[in-house]
Structures are given as C-alpha cells and as structure tokens.
Amino acid sequence: MASMIGALSQFHRNALGVIAPELAADIGLDPAGLGAANAMFFIALLLLQLPIGIAFDRYGPRAVVSALSGVGAIGAALHAVVTDTATLLAVRMMVGIGSAASFMAGVVLCSRWFAGHQLATQLSRVFALSQLGTLMAATPLAWMSEAFGWRAAFVVAGVLTAASGLAWHGLVQDEPPGAGPRAGPREPLAEALFGVAEVLRTKGLGKVLALHCFAYAAVATVLGLWAAPFLHAAFGFDPVARGNAVAAMTAAAALGVLVYGPLDRLVGSRKLVAMAGAAASIVLLAALALLPQVGAIAAVVLLCLVSAVGSYSVVIVAHGRSLFPDRLVGRGVTTVNLAQVGGSALLPLLTGLVVGAIDGEAGYRAAFATIALCLAAGLALYSRS
8 A cells, every 4th residue: 555655656756757747738838837836845845744644653554645646636637627727836836746755654654563684675676666657657557648648647646546546545554454543632732743853863864864865866866857858858759658758767766765764774884885876877867967969769768767766765764763762653754855855855856957048958957967966965975974
C-alpha cells in the first residue's frame, strides 16, 4: 500500500513534463509558468511537512493519508477545467496538498517494521515500486492525452486517487502486528512542538539536509519537468516518443533505487555512497549541458543515467532517519523531507527562469548546468559532515 500511494504521488509530481508542449498550446503556458506549476506541488509539500510530522506521531499515517487523499482527488479532477496559468497553479497546489503525506507515510511505516540496515533496503523497494506512477505519467499519459485529451486523463487520475485513499484507509495498519499502541493524540500540542524543536537541534542534521535539498530534486526536475520538453526542442520528439523516453528514465531510476538500497550495508558507510552518487550525477548533468552536438539516442542514454545514478536520495533518507529516536520518527523524517521538497520547489522555479531567458535547446542545457551547480553546493556541505 505504501508503494501504491507513493506511485500516485509520483504520477502527480511528474505529469506535466510529457504534456508540456500541449499545455503551452492549450492555455498559453510559458517555461516560467511550467516551472511555477511544477513548483506549486512541492510548495504545498513544503508548507505541510512539519504539521504532517506532528500528525503522524499523534494520529498515525493511516488517518493522515486518508484525509489528504480526498483533496488530491478533487485537485486532479479540476485539471479538466483549467483555462489559464493561474488556475493551473491553484489545482497543482491542491494536488500537492493531497500528496503531502504519501512518501513520508511509507518512511514512517517502514521504520516501524524494519530497523537498522534493513531500513534502506526496504525503503528502496517501496521507492522503486512507486516509480510505477512515474511510468504512468510517461507513455500511458502521452497516449491517453493524444487519444482523449489531457483533461480527461486527469479526471481518470482523480478517480484513481480517491479509490487509493479509500483502499489505504481500509487496509493500512499504523503498527506491526503485536506491537503495543503508541502515545499519539494524548500528547499535548506544546509537547509536540517541543519535539520539532528537538529534531531541529539534532547534531549533524544541517549537513545532511544540505545534500538532501538537491539530491532528489535534481532527478525530479530533470525527469519530471525538463527532459521531455528538451527532447521536443532538440530532436522534435512527439508526445509518445517523449513518453517512451521518460518511461526509460523511470525504469532506470527504479533500478538505481534498488541498487542503492543495500549499498550502505555492503560499503559500510551511507555517507560514501551518497557522495559517490552526487559526484557522478554532477558529471552526467555537466555532460548534458556541455555537449550540444550529442545525438538523440545519446541524449536519452545520458538522461537515463542521470535518473539511475541520481537515485541515491534513498540512502540520505535512511541516514536522516538514523539521527532520531523512535518517539520523534514522524517529526524527524518529515523535517528531513523539508529539505527534499524545498529543493524540489526551488529548482523548477529557478530552472524555469533559465529556460525562459534562453531560447531553444540552449535554455534546457543551461538548466541542466544550473542543477549541477546546485547539487555541487549541497555535496560540498555534506562532505564536511
């Protein structure tokens, strides 16, 4: 169930990239507007992470995800009536609210079922399966948009989101079988807020957050936003070809997550694994930015490698979780996630301005360079931890 609800979140966060040229033609969406629309999803996540962390520890992931899924379902369906950029921003915010608890619910549940080095491996499996949502936002979404229109596709997504929320409520348990109940709603609000302050004072947290801010965001921004428009501008890819390329990138990302999951146990250091993944990602992004004569096949291969090599954020999530005691797990993991969603909101906005300022293919290559520079800054700080 954690993978299913995560897959829907992945669909919603990646759905705009493949159909970006059609959105531009239909509602006059420019690159800056596209970046802002994608960022609105993550801004909603950013604003809600700390309240959701408190709610996880007080009420449990089952109740929190069930309640928010209804908002996400309505927001997805309302894509059908979007006529301008402002309305698109509003419905993207709604979908972001509906998805705000999805990934961290899986982290909280896994941390309660699995301990120590098992956590990264189990998280990698959940995150890899959740990539099915990104696959659905690739070729299937492109095909359905061509056949029935992108508006109808989002109505279907809204129905699936509502059904998944109901299934989550009916099937998920907050604790492993036989585990005693946790103190939740009885914790006073002042004590819950004090727990957030305790999390923020955790030694070493800031340097972990520095890399986490851009680790996931780098892949999410390339895969979910700019890869498809770049392939359209540089090589004339039609919607289905763009969808196929994004599907290949998604498969590469899922494979990368599965490989990274057990590496911290095999290598003996989460930090070394994360640093190696970040350094390799910077090199690949630089290649995309600096090799303008590369052909279509080589470009798709490089994009797939960015997706696979850049999937090390699962290791950083496990690193962050290891810093907190069980009583603070909800607030701890959502605080760690603040950095991830903050970067995922910042990079689309920043790169949207870059693409809008530089015409054609060169704008997308400049965006890849911008992402690489941000990732390098995060790595420089993390390496000192």
